[in-house]
Amino acid sequence: MSKAENKGLLIFFYICIAVFSVICFAPFVLAVSGSLSTESRIAAEGYSFWPRGFSLETYQFLFGSKLEQIVRAYAVSLTVTVLGTVSAVLVTTAYAYVVSVKSFRFRNVFAFFAYFTMLFSGGTLPWYLLSTKYYHLDDKLIGLIAPYLLSVFLMFLMTNYFRSIPHEIVESAQIDGAGHLRIFIRIMLPLGRVGVVTISLFYALQYWNDFYLPLMLVTDERLYTIQYLMYTMMANIQFLASGNAAQVGGAIIAPPLETAKMAMTCLTVLPIAILYPFLQGFFVKGIVVGSVKG
Amino acid sequence: MFGKKGWLGLLMTAVLLLGACSQGGGATTTGTGGSDANSTDASGNEASGELAPAKLKIVLYGDESNRMKELAKTEFYDRIKQEINAEVEFQFLPWTEYAGGKTDLMLSTGEDFATYTDANYMVKSVAKGLYADLTPYTEASDDLSRTVDEASFKAFQLSGKQYAIPVGNKPNSAEFYSVLVRQDLLEEVGMSEVTSLAQLEEYYDKAHAAHPELIGYAGVDARRMLLYDYTDKNLYWQNDFVALDESAQDDRIINWFESEEFKKYAGLMRGWYEKGIIPKYAATNVPQLQSDWNSGKAMFWAGTAARPFEGAATISQAVPDAKLVNYFLGEGRPKISRGTYSTAFFVSSAAKDPERYVMFFNLLQKDQELYDLFAYGIEGTDYTLDENDRITRLTTDSLIPDWLLMNKNFIRFDNSVPDDFIAEYKAWDDGAVISKGAGFNFDNTPVKNEETKLNGVLTEYLAPIGSGFVDYETGYPKALERLKAAGIDKYIAEYQKQFSAWHAEQNQ
Numbered sequence: 001m002s003k004a005e006n007k008g009l010l011i012f013f014y015i016c017i018a019v020f021s022v023i024c025f026a027p028f029v030l031a032v033s034g035s036l037s038t039e040s041r042i043a044a045e046g047y048s049f050w051p052r053g054f055s056l057e058t059y060q061f062l063f064g065s066k067l068e069q070i071v072r073a074y075a076v077s078l079t080v081t082v083l084g085t086v087s088a089v090l091v092t093t094a095y096a097y098v099v100s101v102k103s104f105r106f107r108n109v110f111a112f113f114a115y116f117t118m119l120f121s122g123g124t125l126p127w128y129l130l131s132t133k134y135y136h137l138d139d140k141l142i143g144l145i146a147p148y149l150l151s152v153f154l155m156f157l158m159t160n161y162f163r164s165i166p167h168e169i170v171e172s173a174q175i176d177g178a179g180h181l182r183i184f185i186r187i188m189l190p191l192g193r194v195g196v197v198t199i200s201l202f203y204a205l206q207y208w209n210d211f212y213l214p215l216m217l218v219t220d221e222r223l224y225t226i227q228y229l230m231y232t233m234m235a236n237i238q239f240l241a242s243g244n245a246a247q248v249g250g251a252i253i254a255p256p257l258e259t260a261k262m263a264m265t266c267l268t269v270l271p272i273a274i275l276y277p278f279l280q281g282f283f284v285k286g287i288v289v290g291s292v293k294g
Numbered sequence: 295m296f297g298k299k300g301w302l303g304l305l306m307t308a309v310l311l312l313g314a315c316s317q318g319g320g321a322t323t324t325g326t327g328g329s330d331a332n333s334t335d336a337s338g339n340e341a342s343g344e345l346a347p348a349k350l351k352i353v354l355y356g357d358e359s360n361r362m363k364e365l366a367k368t369e370f371y372d373r374i375k376q377e378i379n380a381e382v383e384f385q386f387l388p389w390t391e392y393a394g395g396k397t398d399l400m401l402s403t404g405e406d407f408a409t410y411t412d413a414n415y416m417v418k419s420v421a422k423g424l425y426a427d428l429t430p431y432t433e434a435s436d437d438l439s440r441t442v443d444e445a446s447f448k449a450f451q452l453s454g455k456q457y458a459i460p461v462g463n464k465p466n467s468a469e470f471y472s473v474l475v476r477q478d479l480l481e482e483v484g485m486s487e488v489t490s491l492a493q494l495e496e497y498y499d500k501a502h503a504a505h506p507e508l509i510g511y512a513g514v515d516a517r518r519m520l521l522y523d524y525t526d527k528n529l530y531w532q533n534d535f536v537a538l539d540e541s542a543q544d545d546r547i548i549n550w551f552e553s554e555e556f557k558k559y560a561g562l563m564r565g566w567y568e569k570g571i572i573p574k575y576a577a578t579n580v581p582q583l584q585s586d587w588n589s590g591k592a593m594f595w596a597g598t599a600a601r602p603f604e605g606a607a608t609i610s611q612a613v614p615d616a617k618l619v620n621y622f623l624g625e626g627r628p629k630i631s632r633g634t635y636s637t638a639f640f641v642s643s644a645a646k647d648p649e650r651y652v653m654f655f656n657l658l659q660k661d662q663e664l665y666d667l668f669a670y671g672i673e674g675t676d677y678t679l680d681e682n683d684r685i686t687r688l689t690t691d692s693l694i695p696d697w698l699l700m701n702k703n704f705i706r707f708d709n710s711v712p713d714d715f716i717a718e719y720k721a722w723d724d725g726a727v728i729s730k731g732a733g734f735n736f737d738n739t740p741v742k743n744e745e746t747k748l749n750g751v752l753t754e755y756l757a758p759i760g761s762g763f764v765d766y767e768t769g770y771p772k773a774l775e776r777l778k779a780a781g782i783d784k785y786i787a788e789y790q791k792q793f794s795a796w797h798a799e800q801n802q
Contacts, residue, residue: 065360128399216396219385221358235388236356 028269034262035059042258058259062267070267073226076144077208080225084145084207089200091149093192096158097184102167111159114152131217143217144225148206154199161195162188201279208272230268233261345379348650353397353409354698358386359691361671369672373664378653404644408651410637410698411458413449417735419640420457426641426648429456434652437660441703446635448733459655462636463701465599465719467726468629471518472620474597474605476590478613479505488621491523491562494594498571501593510571512587512595514580514761517559519596522624524558530630530729534752535782536789538731540630545730545797549786551756551777557770563762577763590616597621599722600700603711629726633733636698658699665704668694684709734796741788744781751776 026049033051034042041052062070098104099111121127137143165188173183189196214228366384374382385407391397393415400407401424411419419425432439432447438459439447446460475488475497483500485493498510521529528541529548537548550556566572576583586592587605590613595605597620609616641651657664670677670685670693677687685706707716738745755773758764 069360125399125402129403132403215388215391216399221363232357232388235390 028273031262031265031269035259035266037259058263062260062263069221069224069229070226072222073224073229076141076223077225077227079141080144081204081207083141084148085200085203087145088149088151088203088207089196092151092155092199092203093158093189093196094184095150096155096162097180097188099155100159100162101180114150114155118152128216138217139220139223140217141223144210144213144223145207147213148203148210151199151202151206154202158192158195158199161192165191205272226268230264233264345650348378348380348647349406350380350382350647350651350654351385351405351407352382352654353385353387353400353407354695355387355389355392355409356695358384359693361676361689361691362693365671365693369667373667374654374657377657378650380650380654382654401642405642406645408639408641408645408654410461411450411640412637413735416450416457416638416640417452417737420452421737421739424643425457426643426645427455427457428459428641428648428652429454431649431652432456432459434649435459435656438656438658441659441701443634445631445728445732446633446638449633449635450638451733452735458638458640459652460633460635460638461655461658461701462699463634463659463703464636464705465702465722465726466634467599467631467723468622469518469598469632470515470596471521471629472597472622473519474595474601474618474620476593477617477619478615479508479593480619489623489625491520491623494623495569495571498569498593502570507591509573509583509586509592510569510594511566512583512592514572514576514583514757516563516566516596517760519623520559520562522622522627524562525555527555528627528630529555530731532731532734532736532789535748535785538729540727540729541627543730545794547786547790547793549782552774552782556760557766560759560762560766560770563760564765565762567762572762576761577758588612599719603707603715603719606710629723630729631723631726631732632729634702634723636700658694659701659704662704665699665701666706669696669699669704670706679706680709730797731793733800734793736789736792741781741785744785747780748777748782748785751780 029049030047033049034047035058036051036054036056037048038053038055038057095110095114099107099114101107122130131137131143131147135146137146169187169191170183173187178186209227211225211227211231214223214225215231218224218228362384366382370384371382374380387396393412397409401419402422411425416425438461442460442463446463447456450456450458450460473488473494475494479501480486480488480497483497483504485497485500488494488497501508502510517529517531526541527539527548529537530540531537531550532547535550537550537553539546539548548555563572567574573583583592587595588608589611590609595601599620602618602620606616606618609618639651639655641648645651658668659665666673666677670687671689673679676689676693677685679685683706685708687708702720751773755769755776759766759769759773
């Protein structure tokens with residue numbers, strides 16, 4: 001009886017999930033189909049799930065006029081994501097290790113400093129001032145990396161993970177004469193692999209999806225990331241459509257083509273969409289880290 | 295033990311915070327001090343007849359085209375260097391950062407730059423001391439002031455000081471007071487013109503019968519175009535809450551939402567909404583209206599002098615033979631103008647050399663040659679001119695945005711704009727009157743809280759009534775109650791006080 005019941009329930013859940021994923025997937029299909037349609041058909045008839053008047057013109061146009069910019073932005077995004085993720089993971093795990101070591105006297109103080117920034121932040125203005133006037137992060141590649149080096153939430157996630165590693169292992173290593181650096185590199189990092197991969201994914205996503213740092217700190221277009229290109233395009237369209245443009249002279253400023261918008265979306269989403277299925281297993285594993293002790 | 299650590303932590307945090315604060319203060323003072331020292335420098339040099347090299351940063355909003363990037367480094371750079379010995383760097387920001395966002399940050403942190411502003415943002419920023427006072431440098435904009443009218447300069451003055459330099463000179467009286475009609479549709483249904491509300495509704499009925507898929511009005515605000523039907527006054531709005539009657543010679547302001555006119559207007563709009571002239575989705579999706587208009591799916595829109603040809607360019611993507619014509623739904627009331635500027639440039643208070651910035655603004659509208667360069671690029675490469683001086687652009691890339699520079703003394707039209715359009719456009723402002731409120735800028739500091747609350751009430755209660763989504767009789771009592779609670783009386787009293795004082799000063 002229970003088996004049959006379970007089966008029924010299972011089918012019900014599968015249907016729910018299927019419906020839900022179709023709903024989530026629909027916008028992507030619209031974007032892809034929009035990018036493959038002709039501009040005049042979109043303007044006249046609107047979007048559809050199947051391209052209207054199939055054409056690759058939009059991509060030809062984008063690659064023709066903006067190829068250099070897009071390729072460069074991709075390169076910057078990739079560099080920032082790779083360098084950023086590696087450095088952020090190093091900084092975060094190191095900090096997490098320090099906070100997790102029971103014999104370290106000031107570990108609570110350090111934990112408090114990190115925690116404090118979760119509760120209170122200085123606000124945008126001091127942050128901007130500090131970044132541009134004192135650290136001179138503007139218009140530099142490091143400006144797109146440094147501000148995100150330590151995510152406190154991920155640091156505590158990692159700390160918990162380190163704490164779940166039996167303390168006896170560390171003790172025995174210490175008896176064998178290993179210092180903290182060796183313990184961290186040879187024992188903690190390998191044993192905390194799942195945690196490290198998880199936070200790497202979070203960082204990678206954050207760096208890849210970020211448009212805020214380029215918006216705030218970059219004026220040199222050679223440092224534009226692909227997301228920032230995308231953001232600029234969308235922000236301009238939204239502003240023009242909202243009617244605020246009337247304040248600046250009541251002029252009509254021609255918005256970018258609908259299809260170009262969609263093509264840019266596809267270009268931005270593509271790498272993550274390709275990579276994600278291979279990595280999602282780690283996400284699930286990583287999230288439950290620390291929830292079950294033992 | 296734990297207590298000790300806790301205190302240590304607190305102490306260090308306090309030191310950090312203090313450090314951050316004092317650094318911030320330090321930066322501001324150095325910024326201002328620096329600018330003073332340098333401006334003396336600049337004038338010293340000028341006295342000797344030569345301009346010292348300067349660096350200027352001009353922030354523009356929107357997308358930077360490839361051609362603009364090229365020109366900014368080559369011809370623009372060289373020409374500006376040659377004219378005023380300054381190296382100009384153009385920085386493009388997304389439109390979302392206009393009058394806020396990053397622009398605010400750049401101003402507050404004392405960066406040296408200039409960009410454009412509207413009167414609202416100017417009043418706010420000047421109150422914080424973020425704009426440089428350009429009064430001493432207005433002489434540097436002599437060429438510009440010959441091609442930009444004086445009322446436009448006045449619009450950017452506060453207590454007699456010039457805080458921004460207007461650019462552009464285009465006929466823009468009676469903005470949104472006309473109805474921009476799809477003439478091709480009008481003719482298709484057997485009509486030739488629209489001169490009254492009755493005719494406009496007849497046009498809707500006929501066009502709706504022929505094309506039920508089209509929406510009527512692609513907007514939610516028609517208080518200006520419908521003016522002729524609900525009042526004898528010549529109303530001109532200062533903001534959402536306050537209007538002036540331009541036909542009266544007094545200094546009385548009108549509390550729009552508590553006026554009889556608003557009631558009648560709301561009634562008309564309710565009729566439009568029920569009839570379907572304003573689509574049902576408009577209540578929740580305003581941006582869709584404009585995109586419907588752009589794709590040729592609406593019958594009429596609010597008009598301006600330039601929209602017949604500016605708008606045609608957008609619409610022709612979807613409807614190649616679309617034709618747009620402006621009509622007024624009544625006559626006998628002079629067109630009101632706020633001044634003919636497109637926008638105005640301000641200079642940040644931390645700028646080292648405000649005068650040089652003003653000299654740069656001057657270049658933008660100095661003469662036909664420079665206008666052509668900044669708006670259209672290089673002749674032969676970016677555009678060609680035929681024997682009638684009609685322009686053919688060879689690239690679609692926009693340079694310094696042409697809506698910004700648009701000056702009727704210099705503007706060039708392409709071959710698609712008929713001669714009668716141009717004639718009509720240039721004569722649009724004939725007989726127009728400058729608003730009696732032009733140049734008045736309300737200082738909202740004393741009623742800041744009220745204003746914030748009022749804006750909330752406006753969006754939640756009054757805008758839906760004004761657009762006809764909610765019936766006046768059922769919605770108004772509650773809206774009025776909220777309006778009073780938000781402090782409309784105090785706000786109106788303050789506005790009247792400031793306006794009367796300013797008006798008296800003007801008429802001395």
